[in-house]
Amino acid sequence: MAFELPSLPYSFDALEPYIDAQTMQIHHDKHHAAYVNKLNSALESQSDLQNKSIDELIRDLNSLPESVRTAVRNNGGGHFNHTIFWTLMAPNAGGEPTGEIANAIKDTFGDFETFKTKFNDAGAGQFGSGFVWLVRTRDGKLEVVSTPNQDNPLTDGHFPIMGNDVWEHAYYLKYQNQRPEYLKQWWNTVNWNEVNNRFAQASR
The missing domain is CATH 1.10.287.990 (Fe,Mn superoxide dismutase (SOD) domain)
Known part of the structure; x- marks a missing residue:
């Protein structure tokens, strides 16, 4: 069977003003x-x-x-x-993490702000195109990683819990070359319910 393009779970303008x-x-x-x-x-x-x-x-x-x-x-x-x-994005989302992922982030990184800084720094530091991820590693630990182009942590045996696209096509019309600003504003769209769903999958 041919792979199909999934529908967006919201309208194109649902993430305004953070993503146009x-x-x-x-x-x-x-x-x-x-x-x-x-x-x-x-x-x-x-x-x-x-x-x-x-x-x-x-x-x-x-x-x-x-x-x-x-x-x-x-x-x-x-x-x-x-x-x-x-x-991983939704309208009227963002804010502090909730549920089990909130506890896991605190246990691993100390607090949400430390985690967010680490995640944003990894995204800003990814040379060229790629993604930044929060993964559960093969040995069960949470870790922030970045991957070039369209590579994915799953290939290396790590489960991707959440990730942000840092290809220029994800942000350039609104943010131009200001990738750090895009990374900062993206947190206003994070769908923590889905992050928790993926965290639960990773924990099985």
């Missing part, structure tokens, strides 16, 4: 859609891979045939990362 409607529309309808289309094209001749989930493809990336590995890494990674990314 034009950016959301281009980001979802053009960039994410292109990743899905190119992933499907890459797998046209790989019938044994077409029935795998996107999670399986990304997790087992290094075992894929070399002929499609780069395409799956780039386009499958783009599809996987963005599918998560949309759900």
